Amino acid sequence: MDLPFAYDHVEAFVFGGALPIRRSFDDSSVIVLPVPVDRTTSYVGGTRNGPHDILQASSHMELWDEEMGTDVHGVGIFTMPEMELPFGEMEPLLDEIERVAYEVIGRDKFLLSLGGEHSITPALVSAAARKYPGMSVLQIDAHADMRDSYMGTQHNHACAMRRSLHHARLTQVGIRSLSTEEAEILPKLNTTVFYDVSMRKDPKWMDAVVDSLAEDVYVSIDVDGMDPAIMPATGTPEPGGLSWPEITGLLRLVAERRRIVSADVVELSPIPGMVAPSFLCAKLIYKLITYRFAADPRARRL
Amino acid sequence: MDLPFAYDHVEAFVFGGALPIRRSFDDSSVIVLPVPVDRTTSYVGGTRNGPHDILQASSHMELWDEEMGTDVHGVGIFTMPEMELPFGEMEPLLDEIERVAYEVIGRDKFLLSLGGEHSITPALVSAAARKYPGMSVLQIDAHADMRDSYMGTQHNHACAMRRSLHHARLTQVGIRSLSTEEAEILPKLNTTVFYDVSMRKDPKWMDAVVDSLAEDVYVSIDVDGMDPAIMPATGTPEPGGLSWPEITGLLRLVAERRRIVSADVVELSPIPGMVAPSFLCAKLIYKLITYRFAADPRARRL
Amino acid sequence: MDLPFAYDHVEAFVFGGALPIRRSFDDSSVIVLPVPVDRTTSYVGGTRNGPHDILQASSHMELWDEEMGTDVHGVGIFTMPEMELPFGEMEPLLDEIERVAYEVIGRDKFLLSLGGEHSITPALVSAAARKYPGMSVLQIDAHADMRDSYMGTQHNHACAMRRSLHHARLTQVGIRSLSTEEAEILPKLNTTVFYDVSMRKDPKWMDAVVDSLAEDVYVSIDVDGMDPAIMPATGTPEPGGLSWPEITGLLRLVAERRRIVSADVVELSPIPGMVAPSFLCAKLIYKLITYRFAADPRARRL
Amino acid sequence: MDLPFAYDHVEAFVFGGALPIRRSFDDSSVIVLPVPVDRTTSYVGGTRNGPHDILQASSHMELWDEEMGTDVHGVGIFTMPEMELPFGEMEPLLDEIERVAYEVIGRDKFLLSLGGEHSITPALVSAAARKYPGMSVLQIDAHADMRDSYMGTQHNHACAMRRSLHHARLTQVGIRSLSTEEAEILPKLNTTVFYDVSMRKDPKWMDAVVDSLAEDVYVSIDVDGMDPAIMPATGTPEPGGLSWPEITGLLRLVAERRRIVSADVVELSPIPGMVAPSFLCAKLIYKLITYRFAADPRARRL
């Protein structure tokens, strides 16, 4: 912004707020893209406010990570302006998301997209798969989202991962809610499912998850994959799900043994007056970036 | 419901709760139809809960009307089950609403539809105009809703009344928010506009409104037509607008001098923890029914 | 409280907070009694928090009244501790409220009771009528509350004023919701009713209200008598009702032409996160005290 | 409902929403009975909305259970209309609940009652014990609810289980809040108590719970038995308590080794704007039904 005089000001809606080291798009390794699609969510509603609330919360985070002993923000975290999304046809909207996502990924950037609904994921996966053929998708979610169509459309969030299968194979973690039709079709699809109830009984589940993944991994986090105790702010908050140590532990393991090429965090539907869920999302994203870039020479160590 | 034994129970989601005199569809003059379409609302969201909350509130109303000196519920108020609305294409969805609405109106019933977004109104107006050719629409609203298209579709709530013009001419009351494009096109359309700011200066505005109407009138109430002081629970709550005495006074006058043939109440988006707006809608609907049917022989007088 | 050392502290739950001039029970003209009965309210619930929230809000009021040009708090406003109310039988509970109320009124104090539900009013009216035989009750309310019994009991809030008739005659103001049964019985009861819809058309309604009152007046304010625009925080918020200028104008007129001997404010059911309704109640009570004691020699004038 | 024409509609307030296989009362194995008694709760209030919110949430559940590998809804889940409950004397109200409960249980149905307050449980236990003499009650709860009387009545929720002892012996799980008087009397009563703090130290506590039960078991779930992390929506949310894996694990074990003959879920007091607690209750009830009827021939398997 071009101002004729200077004063201390707050950076509006930039991940991490006014980061001590700021970089341009070109100099940044991580590109945050807000994609507030909110159109077919069937229950509580409100995912359109998700990206906004995550960015606002992120300015209250500390930047040091005591687990990894590093502060990675120096690799460059650049936040794009929110995509403006018409409410007309879903098809061209997803095409545009795919195009913009590829503009970023194609430039060798780590794209971190903020939903919005899960229905955006197929477009993002498609862009990533163009760049990284053969990659896996790691989906953390309560729901399989494997319906072929739902409420008259194939672009509903309930179909998100079925459509993503066109572009990559899947590993699904935390699953604890599926229709009888999905239960029937699942064994025939190119997906490995880790049910929440089974994970509880298998102390080695994290290793098994990583083993199922290709070398390149796209991570899609539907926030309802986590326990509603820590994540009540979502449309269909299914009891059970991943705890904070579980989800961060899994992401760390994946980052150590595979290459995470892109990620999204979707389906946050903020509860007015309650900041904890948005704050958790901000922190989760920064943890993911930290795991991914801890070894980068620009990450600070003491 | 067929139960093998009896007990006192609450009527679930029926307008007025368990009315002392209950009638069947066939014996009822008034048919309440919940149409919770919520798909393109651009700001707060939540109109899908409107019909549900109005019906719940309505069971806490008293049935006597001290203004008209009557209790009209004996004319029969029958509540239909909520329409199930797929989220796919808007076109067939509106066709189905039109069909169901005509099933009711065509049987000489007074159809009172509960939205949901304003985008349902063109379908309802179309059904009414099929039965009552030459009728007027009286729209109470903060917004002209006269855009030709918005966010990539002609089925957005911002276009509702432009599409209704295909079926009937309009009188618009309480208008206080329009785009420059709408301001330009309005004089060329088949509509009479009563701006909120002008109404405040004309003590005869109600008479002028009625004079602009045809003999048969369809009433479409976007709740944002009312003052946000009494109706904060809507997507874009524009300051100004009709007070309770104004909206009830106008409806009474229309009922006395014209024939109201059908009506809708749309765009209620409940605020959790605040019942007053839903209660107001319930009462407003009962007032409208009372004005309309006060002279019916089945209305009770003392 | 007996403390071995001094420090500035906040007075907990005393009307007006830490008033500059504090008086003991004996030296006070006004006694505030919190009576948080909350047992049979049929809709939203929460009147038990009413007294607490009003007292908390009252500590944020200013004490000067620019309308009357006085600060009356020097007449002594003493706040009693909240009554502890068992939930067993309603009969003995009301007897105890009547006893405590008479302990206050019998000592020539101005008793100002804070509900809780309207069902406490008959006990308070009974105590006042013992002291001031022949007095009137001025009830400000949306509902007639004239049912003989409701939901299996005569002690429901819906019956409060029917039971009060045993002790005094009534003037009812702001009425805009009654059952058909009440509409039938009202003309036969010892009450004068000012319907909200009629008041709107009669610029002299306040004089007519005062004319209907005896020399001694007990004022019972069900907060739902006011417009939900300013008072949404109540169980059944009926549209219409008294504005702030109307309710304060009426109370001033009554205070000038009659003697207000006691009062209650009932049915506040706070909405979490919204302080305006509680604040209004606090201010309304202080206005009432100001009107009543403006001529007292201990009231300060400049 | 008798309609002269057809359209897709939503089933209002039926457990599971519009189940693919619908059965009549007679053909159903499970009968859901909403009993929204809300009268003596001493803190937050709002249990009257519990049944309604659970039923609304239940329509957003998936029907397949991946833990048991079955979809049991085909055994027939029939939802009765909400009981209408006068607020007069508690005694006849409980008698009526007992009568209605026995009408269901006596017809060999599995009665699943939705509260409302815990004070309804003695009536439900009484009806079940009439049919299944010698049965145990398994109570999941934070509080012993073993007071002899509380706030002037024996029908308070704080006395619910003391009164249930007249009809059956008890096993109490998750207890972490009791008065000194209850602590004294507990060892003399016909109850086995599993304190939350002890369960944490005994990996075999679930087996011990089951061992304490008779062959026939009535399950009473006060939702405050669960951890407030997952169940904040209750009147006195005591820290500690059962997690989701614990409560579902226990119910499964009981279902496998004993016969659950009836159940209730009580004391849900919804927090406006937060759906997770109601959703959890809906899912918990469906889990309970699934464990109970997994072996039924009408349950679907793949």
Added chain:
Amino acid sequence: MDLPFAYDHVEAFVFGGALPIRRSFDDSSVIVLPVPVDRTTSYVGGTRNGPHDILQASSHMELWDEEMGTDVHGVGIFTMPEMELPFGEMEPLLDEIERVAYEVIGRDKFLLSLGGEHSITPALVSAAARKYPGMSVLQIDAHADMRDSYMGTQHNHACAMRRSLHHARLTQVGIRSLSTEEAEILPKLNTTVFYDVSMRKDPKWMDAVVDSLAEDVYVSIDVDGMDPAIMPATGTPEPGGLSWPEITGLLRLVAERRRIVSADVVELSPIPGMVAPSFLCAKLIYKLITYRFAADPRARRL
């Protein structure tokens, strides 16, 4: 922002959202400056979110003004980034606000500041008075804010206007809450007070307000000057106050007969889940800009 590719995006936190005609700082007549000071507010808290919520709401406004028959946004409305405000000493903080304000005003811009607390106003008034000596301040407020010091500081919001007197004379409108000390000192200060209770009785009050003003006018709007019916979202919501027609009518009159040189809107403290108050502020600000610049050649007319 420098992006290597283009896409439709949302303008983050710019008044009016993505205005069709965008201008730079230099080309803009109106400069919006967010100053979210929130440090000494004594009751509800939360004014720090005021500027953010107003800007967010403003993007949902229409730009045409049907009252004035114009769309003024073409005069250029430029939004500065939020000032970053340390919480240390109040003195240097106000000095910095004064400096930044003068940077804008000194460049012949119309500065519109968004609070934050009322304690920022003296700094803003000081900057304006430097440019426009002899100007008046028109304060719309429930409170006189004329204390000399409050809670140990002269920089409290309760002292805002007393300090502003150092820079300009005052006209205070809507006053309905003052301490006895303020009532004593007011007649001796350089201020003209319009009490809310007196305005209600004087149909000419608006003219009297304008007559009391100098040629150049700074407008300070404490949102609690308005009726809590339309503005509940503030720290001490005093009953009474200006309605929407009153506040807009007054601002129009002032704009027509005097020159408004700068303005602030302060003390909005958003209620989570309720957008109406923020929306009203956005609209009020656009009305003020419209009245002020309706005659500007860059304002569009049809």
Added chain:
Amino acid sequence: MDLPFAYDHVEAFVFGGALPIRRSFDDSSVIVLPVPVDRTTSYVGGTRNGPHDILQASSHMELWDEEMGTDVHGVGIFTMPEMELPFGEMEPLLDEIERVAYEVIGRDKFLLSLGGEHSITPALVSAAARKYPGMSVLQIDAHADMRDSYMGTQHNHACAMRRSLHHARLTQVGIRSLSTEEAEILPKLNTTVFYDVSMRKDPKWMDAVVDSLAEDVYVSIDVDGMDPAIMPATGTPEPGGLSWPEITGLLRLVAERRRIVSADVVELSPIPGMVAPSFLCAKLIYKLITYRFAADPRARRL
């Protein structure tokens, strides 16, 4: 309070409500002091309501502790009135808190202070260290709070523990958020840090914590040290943190092996409509008192 007649009443804002055994200041072992400082909190705000909400919740607790088999309230728990805190300079305010705290501690009382912000802790620690030289501080917290200054002041909550180091050495538990500057300085300060992420991997962490403590221990609980699942009501709710069994287990161990001389609970910022967090604080405080005084001869055992 001196009343001329008796009645059952509720004790307003006294820890534990109306305790069966009430003692005076002099006869009490435990003194509860509400210190609602709320001035520099940087995010959500609202800690000023913390003490009030904890005390209100505490009246709904049971007094028996089933873990320790005792009811300790007989040792005397006396609640002081809330400190009145001017908003001027922070320095004299902290001096006054220190003075009042020492008035209590110097009389050999166990002082339990309720915040308010963490910025009050240095004053409380100073008072305790005067009485108990050589004592340790055990800080349970998500944040190190070890900044030297923040937002222009050394009295910000972000600096609380850095300033406490002047008076005592530290053990910090649950830490999971720190700035890079803090990470650098921490190894040079007189503090032992237990990072949340490390505690998860060390089953002996509680013993290590106790081993790090001096004989006398001051316990400072910033509620954000706990998991947001159970404690969402705080300004910066960091994911991770202590569970209920962990925090109570640690406090018990410290009480058994060391002497807890005083404590504070700070940074509760209540969420309107959600009582669980306040209730947890009340219970946590009573647990702490119970562990500390379980061996006292005045504690009741069965």
